[in-house]
Amino acid sequence: MRANLLGMTAKNIAAAVRECGGFITSGHGADLIIDGVGRSTFKGDLEAVAIRGHIVIFGAWSGPADPISPNALIGRSFSLSGGSLQNFIRTGEELMRRAKHVIGGMHQGWLKLDIAAVLPLEQANEAHQLLESRRTEGKLVLSVAASRQAAGLRA
Numbered sequence: 001m002r003a004n005l006l007g008m009t010a011k012n013i014a015a016a017v018r019e020c021g022g023f024i025t026s027g028h029g030a031d032l033i034i035d036g037v038g039r040s041t042f043k044g045d046l047e048a049v050a051i052r053g054h055i056v057i058f059g060a061w062s063g064p065a066d067p068i069s070p071n072a073l074i075g076r077s078f079s080l081s082g083g084s085l086q087n088f089i090r091t092g093e094e095l096m097r098r099a100k101h102v103i104g105g106m107h108q109g110w111l112k113l114d115i116a117a118v119l120p121l122e123q124a125n126e127a128h129q130l131l132e133s134r135r136t137e138g139k140l141v142l143s144v145a146a147s148r149q150a151a152g153l154r155a
Contacts (some may be wrong), residue, residue, distance in 0.1 A: 029053060029076075039063035049078045056083040114138035 008070050029050030035041055037060030045055050046068070055078065057065060073080060089095040105111030117139030127140045 034058065035063045035065075038065045042066060046072065048075065051078070053077045053078045056079045073133070084131070116140055118143050 005103045014121070014153045030048050030051050033045045033049055033053070033055045035045050035057050038060035040062035042057070042065035049055055053076070057080070068080075081151065089098060102111065106113060114137065117127075117130075118141045121142050123142055124142055127142060130136045130140060
């Protein structure tokens with residue numbers, strides 16, 4: 001199985017998959033779409049998913065996805081599911097077990113934390129503007145320590 005990641009700054013996932021189709025999917029469509037954006041990308045997910053593909057909704061950054069009829073799944077025999085992190089860490093034991101897997105993946109190198117920028121807390125407004133405009137790739141970190149250092153205080 002081959003995996004490709006499309007980091008979406010484009011609003012139309014279906015067009016992005018078609019644009020990259022010759023290289024990524026050979027016209028097949030996406031076998032798996034993991035969507036944390038919601039309303040602005042979900043329609044494109046429905047167009048881009050492959051026959052017998054799967055769409056996972058885990059967030060609604062742009063708002064909840066529009067509802068669809070269950071019969072919409074039949075034409076290409078794809079499946080749709082959703083999940084929330086809270087349902088996978090219902091106990092302290094579950095949280096610790098999953099955290100160990102994440103930290104283990106980072107130590108082994110197959111899971112990488114992509115930090116795009118570390119900004120002082122005073123630049124929180126700028127951070128929100130960057131996120132809202134979808135001009136970032138990776139995480140933005142607001143740092144109290146950076147704020148204290150900029151003010152000449154000890155971190």
